[in-house]
Amino acid sequence: EVQLEESGGGLIKPGGxxxxxxxxxxxxxxxxxxxxxxxxxGRGLEWxxxxxxxxxxATTDYAAPVxxxxxxxxxxxxxxxxxxxxxxxxDDTAVYYCTTGLLFGGQGTLVTVSS
Amino acid sequence: DIxxxxxxxxxxxxxxxxxxxxxxxxxxxxxxxAWYQQKPGKxxxxxxYKASSLESGVPSRFSGFGYGTDFTLTISxxxxxxxxxxxxxxxxxxxxxxxxxxxxxxx
Numbered sequence: 001e002v003q004l005e006e007s008g009g010g011l012i013k014p015g016g017x018x019x020x021x022x023x024x025x026x027x028x029x030x031x032x033x034x035x036x037x038x039x040x041x042g043r044g045l046e047w048x049x050x051x052x053x054x055x056x057x058a059t060t061d062y063a064a065p066v067x068x069x070x071x072x073x074x075x076x077x078x079x080x081x082x083x084x085x086x087x088x089x090x091d092d093t094a095v096y097y098c099t100t101g102l103l104f105g106g107q108g109t110l111v112t113v114s115s
Numbered sequence: 116d117i118x119x120x121x122x123x124x125x126x127x128x129x130x131x132x133x134x135x136x137x138x139x140x141x142x143x144x145x146x147x148x149a150w151y152q153q154k155p156g157k158x159x160x161x162x163x164y165k166a167s168s169l170e171s172g173v174p175s176r177f178s179g180f181g182y183g184t185d186f187t188l189t190i191s192x193x194x195x196x197x198x199x200x201x202x203x204x205x206x207x208x209x210x211x212x213x214x215x216x217x218x219x220x221x222x
């Protein structure tokens with residue numbers, strides 16, 4: 001069974017940085033393309049970005065609102081996905097989920113950007 | 116980016132009703148479409164993938180249909196556990212996009 005557990009969220013001031021983690025189990029993490037998806041309070045779902053497997057070059061792609069500010073990386077030795085968020089804005093306030101393929105496994109982690 | 120337009124935004128229905136939710140893509144996505152159910156405070160749960168394939172463990176009252184730009188999710192007989200919000204998602208392009216959601220409420 002796919003299990004994904006996000007962590008690292010919290011309250012941060014505009015302009016600050018935060019790093020989110022996603023611990024994965026129940027599947028072969030090193031072979032998986034991984035995504036981050038976010039959901040602002042009371043709003044819909046928004047794809048943030050993805051990282052391919054190392055075999056496919058571990059390249060990344062990002063949604064326009066976060067490009068240049070967010071960086072996705074992976075540590076296959078620890079089955080962990082990372083999201084480094086810099087220059088945070090109030091619009092980045094959301095629950096952040098990691099996903100594999102089409103599956104959401106975790107409860108997400110809440111990031112609140114507020115002064 | 117491919118835009119996904121979902122309707123209606125809210126749907127009021129009774130237990131036992133047949134309900135249909137529509138999702139339209141701004142360009143052809145062939146059958147690269149998924150449907151999710153989300154309850155408050157929970158992560159979205161995959162119901163349907165590849166437009167019409169039922170995810171393992173999902174009740175057969177859920178079904179999906181469509182190809183190209185127009186898609187539907189149908190619940191054949193609404194059950195109390197089905198009152199939730201439903202989202203479509205296209206995964207034809209790397210920059211996946213979601214519909215705005217349809218909240219299914221008790222009438």
